[in-house]
Amino acid sequence: MSSTEHTAGTHVHRDDIGSRMGMWLFLFTELILFGGMFLIYSVYRFEYPEAFHLAAKELNTIMGAFNTAVLLTSSMTMALSIVAIQRNQKILSIWLQMITIFLALFFLVNKYFEWTAKFHHGIYPGSEELLSKGSGEILFFGLYYVMTGLHGIHVIVGMVLIGVMTRMTRKDIITKDSYVRLENAGLYWHLVDIIWIFLFPLFYLIT
Amino acid sequence: MEKHDYYHEHSHGYGIYILVWLALMTLTAVTVAVAGMDIDRFTVATALIIASVKAYLVLTIFMHLRSETRNFTVFVIVALLFLGISLVLLFSDYSFH
Numbered sequence: 001m002s003s004t005e006h007t008a009g010t011h012v013h014r015d016d017i018g019s020r021m022g023m024w025l026f027l028f029t030e031l032i033l034f035g036g037m038f039l040i041y042s043v044y045r046f047e048y049p050e051a052f053h054l055a056a057k058e059l060n061t062i063m064g065a066f067n068t069a070v071l072l073t074s075s076m077t078m079a080l081s082i083v084a085i086q087r088n089q090k091i092l093s094i095w096l097q098m099i100t101i102f103l104a105l106f107f108l109v110n111k112y113f114e115w116t117a118k119f120h121h122g123i124y125p126g127s128e129e130l131l132s133k134g135s136g137e138i139l140f141f142g143l144y145y146v147m148t149g150l151h152g153i154h155v156i157v158g159m160v161l162i163g164v165m166t167r168m169t170r171k172d173i174i175t176k177d178s179y180v181r182l183e184n185a186g187l188y189w190h191l192v193d194i195i196w197i198f199l200f201p202l203f204y205l206i207t
Numbered sequence: 208m209e210k211h212d213y214y215h216e217h218s219h220g221y222g223i224y225i226l227v228w229l230a231l232m233t234l235t236a237v238t239v240a241v242a243g244m245d246i247d248r249f250t251v252a253t254a255l256i257i258a259s260v261k262a263y264l265v266l267t268i269f270m271h272l273r274s275e276t277r278n279f280t281v282f283v284i285v286a287l288l289f290l291g292i293s294l295v296l297l298f299s300d301y302s303f304h
Binding site: 017020021024025028031032035039042043046061065068069072073075076078079080083183186187190191193194197198200201202205206 | 220221224225227228231232235236238239242250251254255257258261262265266268269270271275276278279282283286287289290293294297298301
C-alpha cells in the first residue's frame with residue numbers, strides 16, 4: 001500500500017504513509033507524557049475536590065476561553081494550509097502557515113500575561129503566599145504551572161517547526177506533490193491543540 | 208492504496224475545516240456556559256464529554272484520521288486503550304487504600 005510511490009515511472013524513494021505513521025507513533029509518546037500528568041491530576045482532584053474548586057477560582061476563565069479560541073483557530077489555519085498546498089496555492093499556504101505561527105505567538109503572549117498576573121499575586125511555585133495555603137491548592141497550582149508550562153514549550157516547538165515548514169514551502173521543497181512534512185508538522189500542531197482542549201476545562205472550568 | 212486515491216481522499220475542500228472550526232468554537236462556548244450554570248457534580252462529566260467530542264473532531268478531520276488507512280485508527284485506539292487501562296488500574300488501586 002505504501003510502495004505505490006515507487007511504481008510511478010520515475011523511481012522516487014518516498015513513503016508518505018510510513019512517514020505519517022512515524023509521526024503518529026511519536027505523538028503516542030506525547031500522549032503518554034501528558035497522560036501521566038492527567039492521571040496525577042485526577043488522583044489529586046479526587047483527593048482534594050474542595051481545594052481544587054477554590055484554587056480554580058483564581059484562574060481567569062475568560063482568558064482561558066479566549067486562548068482556547070485562538071488555538072482552535074490556529075489549528076484550522078494549519079489544516080487549511082495543507083489544502084492550499086494540495087491545490088498548488090503556494091502563496092496562500094505560506095500565508096496560512098504564518099497566521100498559524102502568529103496565533104501561536106498570540107497564545108503565548110496571553111499566557112505570559114496570565115502567569116505574570118499570578119506572580120504579582122504571589123502565586124508561583126514555592127512562594128510564601130502559596131505555601132501558606134492548604135496542600136490541595138499547592139498541588140493545584142503546581143500542576144497548573146507544570147502542565148500549562150509543558151504545553152507552552154510544545155507551542156514554542158510547534159512555532160519553530162511550522163516556521164521551518166514555511167521556509168521549505170517558500171523554497172519549493174514542500175510542493176503540491178510532496179507535502180508530507182507539512183502534514184506531519186500539522187499533526188504535531190493538532191496534538192498540541194487537543195492537549196489544550198483537555199487542559200482548559202480541567203483547570204479553568206471547575207465550578 | 209493508489210496514489211491517486213490518496214490525494215483524492217485527502218483533498219477535502221476548505222469548507223469542511225471551517226465547518227469543524229465553527230463546531231469547535233460552539234462547543235467551547237457551550238462548555239463555558241455549562242460550567243457557569245453550576246450543576247455541581249455533572250459539570251466534570253459534561254466538560255469531559257464535550258472535550259472528547261472536540262478531540263474526536265480534531266482527530267478525524269484536522270488530523271485526517273478519517274481518510275487514512277484503517278491501521279492508523281487501530282493504532283490510536285490501542286494508544287488510548289492503554290491510557291484508559293492506566294486510569295482504571297490507578298483508581299481501582301487508589302480506592303482501596
